[in-house]
Amino acid sequence: MCGIVGIVGRSNVNQSIYDALTVLQHRGQDAAGIVTCDGDRLFMRKDNGMVRDVFRTRHMRRMIGHMGIGHVRYPTAGSASSAEAQPFYVNSPYGITLAHNGNLTNSESLAEDIYRADLRHINTNSDSEVLLNVFAHELQSLGKLLPQPQDIFEAVRRVHRRVEGAYAVVAMITGYGILAFRDPHGVRPVCFGRRETPNGPEYMVASESVALSGLGFHLERDLAPGEALYISAEGELFTQQCADNPQLNPCIFEHVYLARPDSIMDGISVYKARLRMGEKLADKILREWPDHDIDVVIPIPDTSRTSALELANRLDVKYREGFIKNRYIGRTFIMPGQQQRKKSVRQKLNAIELEFSGKNVLLVDDSIVRGTTCNEIIQMARDCGAAKVYFASAAPAVTHPNVYGIDMPAASELIAHGRSVEEICRIIGADRLIYQDLDDLVDACREGNADISRFECSVFDGQYVAGHIDAAYLGDLERSRSDAVQRSNDMERLAALAENEVIDLHNAE
Ligand SMILES: O=P(O)(O)OC[C@H]1O[C@H](OP(=O)(O)OP(=O)(O)O)[C@H](O)[C@@H]1O
Numbered sequence: 001m002c003g004i005v006g007i008v009g010r011s012n013v014n015q016s017i018y019d020a021l022t023v024l025q026h027r028g029q030d031a032a033g034i035v036t037c038d039g040d041r042l043f044m045r046k047d048n049g050m051v052r053d054v055f056r057t058r059h060m061r062r063m064i065g066h067m068g069i070g071h072v073r074y075p076t077a078g079s080a081s082s083a084e085a086q087p088f089y090v091n092s093p094y095g096i097t098l099a100h101n102g103n104l105t106n107s108e109s110l111a112e113d114i115y116r117a118d119l120r121h122i123n124t125n126s127d128s129e130v131l132l133n134v135f136a137h138e139l140q141s142l143g144k145l146l147p148q149p150q151d152i153f154e155a156v157r158r159v160h161r162r163v164e165g166a167y168a169v170v171a172m173i174t175g176y177g178i179l180a181f182r183d184p185h186g187v188r189p190v191c192f193g194r195r196e197t198p199n200g201p202e203y204m205v206a207s208e209s210v211a212l213s214g215l216g217f218h219l220e221r222d223l224a225p226g227e228a229l230y231i232s233a234e235g236e237l238f239t240q241q242c243a244d245n246p247q248l249n250p251c252i253f254e255h256v257y258l259a260r261p262d263s264i265m266d267g268i269s270v271y272k273a274r275l276r277m278g279e280k281l282a283d284k285i286l287r288e289w290p291d292h293d294i295d296v297v298i299p300i301p302d303t304s305r306t307s308a309l310e311l312a313n314r315l316d317v318k319y320r321e322g323f324i325k326n327r328y329i330g331r332t333f334i335m336p337g338q339q340q341r342k343k344s345v346r347q348k349l350n351a352i353e354l355e356f357s358g359k360n361v362l363l364v365d366d367s368i369v370r371g372t373t374c375n376e377i378i379q380m381a382r383d384c385g386a387a388k389v390y391f392a393s394a395a396p397a398v399t400h401p402n403v404y405g406i407d408m409p410a411a412s413e414l415i416a417h418g419r420s421v422e423e424i425c426r427i428i429g430a431d432r433l434i435y436q437d438l439d440d441l442v443d444a445c446r447e448g449n450a451d452i453s454r455f456e457c458s459v460f461d462g463q464y465v466a467g468h469i470d471a472a473y474l475g476d477l478e479r480s481r482s483d484a485v486q487r488s489n490d491m492e493r494l495a496a497l498a499e500n501e502v503i504d505l506h507n508a509e
Pocket residue numbers: 257300301302303304330331332333334365366367368369370371372373374
């Protein structure tokens with residue numbers, strides 16, 4: 001998951017894009033980028049780091065123009081190199097820049113085709129650069145000097161036929177307008193909104209509605225799966241369905257962890273979905289453990305707060321904030337590398353001893369993925385003198401890798417892969433472990449929008465809705481992107497950079 005944003009405005013959009021990226025920062029902390037368009041000139045700034053660190057006043061001043069796009073990155077393909085920060089740019093046709101949230105599952109074979117058949121050069125290992133080149137090739141092959149909305153939609157239609165996997169995209173065609181499109185399964189989210197100004201309406205596209213509301217845009221709606229939207233530089237809006245057989249299968253993990261609770265996604269309030277997760281988990285506890293001896297429910301901040309609160313209400317047990325989060329440390333799950341994630345849990349969360357001492361505590365988290373957080377937290381609760389430490393997860397056991405834009409590429413890194421609940425409970429050192437049932441999680445989300453017939457739940461059930469995902473694909477992914485491999489790639493890259501041996505194609509300071 002990354003965050004994407006695009007704005008066609010009536011005055012300079014640089015500050016609004018910056019502000020929107022800060023609202024979407026929870027979707028990617030590794031790199032950030034903005035490109036604006038003034039007439040036929042582009043102004044781009046991108047680099048590794050958080051939004052507040054990447055953009056300085058001197059950059060902001062130079063990024064003029066009434067339309068632009070932005071991105072916050074959490075890498076799921078290629079490396080964490082600054083050369084893979086987004087947006088990406090190709091000069092032909094027209095000059096196109098693109099930002100992508102998701103992950104292509106056929107990017108290797110596409111990269112080969114792009115080179116051999118389309119005669120295009122790809123400079124990084126990023127699947128997003130591949131996606132941009134496929135789109136650019138398809139638009140170029142229409143051979144129009146002045147592209148019309150119908151041409152742009154035709155190019156998207158052809159992209160859908162070639163590309164597999166998950167992709168929510170915003171792209172800018174220099175001098176012409178901004179385009180957004182969503183893959184035919186609608187796995188990753190993207191919505192758009194409108195803001196009135198004395199000079200006419202402005203439009204914004206974003207990964208989450210919270211970016212729209214934060215900037216005074218009114219949420220119009222989510223893009224449908226397979227749909228494309230085009231806003232001309234003059235502010236005219238066009239939409240078209242570009243997929244042959246679209247089906248809405250949104251990623252359920254957005255509701256569990258990725259999205260902000262104050263977002264509305266595909267008609268579902270993420271906040272209310274999380275409240276319902278808490279209710280259903282409480283019902284399971286009451287069903288399976290009616291004589292429980294829980295004294296207090298304690299959330300693991302931040303994401304589990306909403307479900308833990310409702311769980312405590314339903315159990316009629318006290319809810320207490322037993323862990324305080326250092327607000328200056330980001331989300332640990334989306335940090336690259338296990339060592340960094342482990343160190344950060346202790347730096348990030350500190351316990352209030354009196355909430356634990358002599359009590360039977362139920363710790364609640366939204367999910368358990370690698371087990372980094374719960375391992376540390378349970379030990380901290382014991383160090384504070386808890387009598388019993390029970391643990392509940394508002395999501396079912398994460399047993400399978402993700403291939404659609406969440407960095408969980410290796411089954412062997414998942415604590416629940418191939419293990420029973422009892423084994424996991426023993427490993428994390430809890431006195432009892434309770435997971436949400438998958439049917440209950442799906443119901444908790446679907447109650448917000450009964451029209452969604454299927455969610456993308458592959459991390460829980462191993463059913464992959466898009467692309468051709470088989471054991472061979474997952475084996476290759478594990479070999480190429482496991483933590484150990486990424487660590488050694490990053491070390492090599494840093495060593496080469498230190499010796500000034502690497503020349504990346506990206507903007508200067
Ligand atoms: O089992 P793990 O591999 O540790 O992953 C799961 C944990 O990671 C996330 O927290 P994170 O700190 O990223 O963000 P948050 O502050 O939004 O909860 C998530 O909320 C869980 O607490």
